[in-house]
Amino acid sequence: MIDINSLNKAEEKLSFRGIRSSKFKHVFGCAAKKDKCFDCVKITKNAHDSSFCAVNPKFIAIATESAGGGSFIVIPIEKTGRVDVTAGRVTGHHGPVLDLQWNPFNDNIIASSSDDCTIKIWYIPDEGLKKSNMNQPIMDLSGHKRRVGYIMWHPTAENILFSVGFDYMIMVWNIGEGTLVNSITCHPDTIHSLSFNRDGSLIATTCKDKKLRVIDARSGDVLQ
Numbered sequence: 034m035i036d037i038n039s040l041n042k043a044e045e046k047l048s049f050r051g052i053r054s055s056k057f058k059h060v061f062g063c064a065a066k067k068d069k070c071f072d073c074v075k076i077t078k079n080a081h082d083s084s085f086c087a088v089n090p091k092f093i094a095i096a097t098e099s100a101g102g103g104s105f106i107v108i109p110i111e112k113t114g115r116v117d118v119t120a121g122r123v124t125g126h127h128g129p130v131l132d133l134q135w136n137p138f139n140d141n142i143i144a145s146s147s148d149d150c151t152i153k154i155w156y157i158p159d160e161g162l163k164k165s166n167m168n169q170p171i172m173d174l175s176g177h178k179r180r181v182g183y184i185m186w187h188p189t190a191e192n193i194l195f196s197v198g199f200d201y202m203i204m205v206w207n208i209g210e211g212t213l214v215n216s217i218t219c220h221p222d223t224i225h226s227l228s229f230n231r232d233g234s235l236i237a238t239t240c241k242d243k244k245l246r247v248i249d250a251r252s253g254d255v256l257q
Contacts (some may be wrong), residue, residue: 071095071108072115082225083183087133091140092157094131096204097122103147105132109161121162125153125170132184136208138191142171144208146181152196154208172211176204185224187250189233195250197224203238205254217253219246 036205055165059240077085077096085096096105103126108116128148136142141159146152154172177198187193189222201224222241229236229250236248 047206069113071113073108073118074106074116075097079131079199081129081131081182084134085130085132087135089135089140092135092143092161094123094133094143096133099124103145103149105130105133105145107143107157107162110144112161117164119164121165121167123155123162123167125155125168125223126151128180129160131182134186134194135186137186137188138153144184144186144194146184146196147178149250150177150180150198151175152181152184152194152206171195172208176208176213176216177202185227185229187231187233188231189230195227195236197227197238199223203227203236205250215251217255219248219253219255234235 037110053192071093074095075098077098087094092107093110094105094107102124103153104122104124106116106120107123123145126145126147126149130145130147132146136144141157143155143157144152145155152174153170155167156171177196177200179199181196182197183197185195187195192207194206194208196204196206198204201220201222203224204213205215206212207214220238220240225239225241227236227238234250236246236250238246242248248255
């Protein structure tokens with residue numbers, strides 16, 4: 034004999050377990066006070082979809098609008114408030130800055146890519162740029178034939194930088210030696226994004242051909 038009441042109770046328990054409330058349902062963001070914000074920064078008007086702002090424990094870097102080439106401003110993270118219009122800028126590129134990435138192994142080193150087809154590596158002193166412009170990078174990397182839209186540091190291998198150009202190529206650079214390590218040429222069209230797995234052994238890319246590729250980061254072979 035089957036107890037109908039017990040079946041009803043079991044159904045109630047199952048239906049109750051199926052409802053999960055969000056842990057963030059009652060969490061709300063709160064805007065920082067004005068004295069804790071960075072004010073009067075003329076950010077770039079470029080519409081490229083990449084990182085125009087990069088931050089680490091020491092600095093915040095922001096791509097800015099400028100005539101005659103690309104530039105970005107670097108501000109010590111604790112110096113909030115109104116940004117001085119005469120503050121120093123990094124002005125070495127001959128085209129708009131398209132991406133900024135801090136070195137995860139060194140908080141004073143930042144990489145920038147540009148419409149001028151180059152990647153530049155900069156050393157930012159602990160006190161920042163103050164009121165003097167910086168136009169000489171510690172390293173200038175050339176190899177792409179078209180603009181360099183995205184750059185990304187390897188998450189576990191120090192001094193290894195990946196760059197994505199509009200020439201459909203991914204280039205792997207050894208910043209310690211200033212050399213090109215590898216070129217990945219498996220994409221037939223524009224690459225829209227690049228991302229590493231946790232240990233940096235694999236990269237995933239999306240492409241204009243509507244395909245997502247998983248690639249061996251060392252050999253450049255397409256795995257799937």
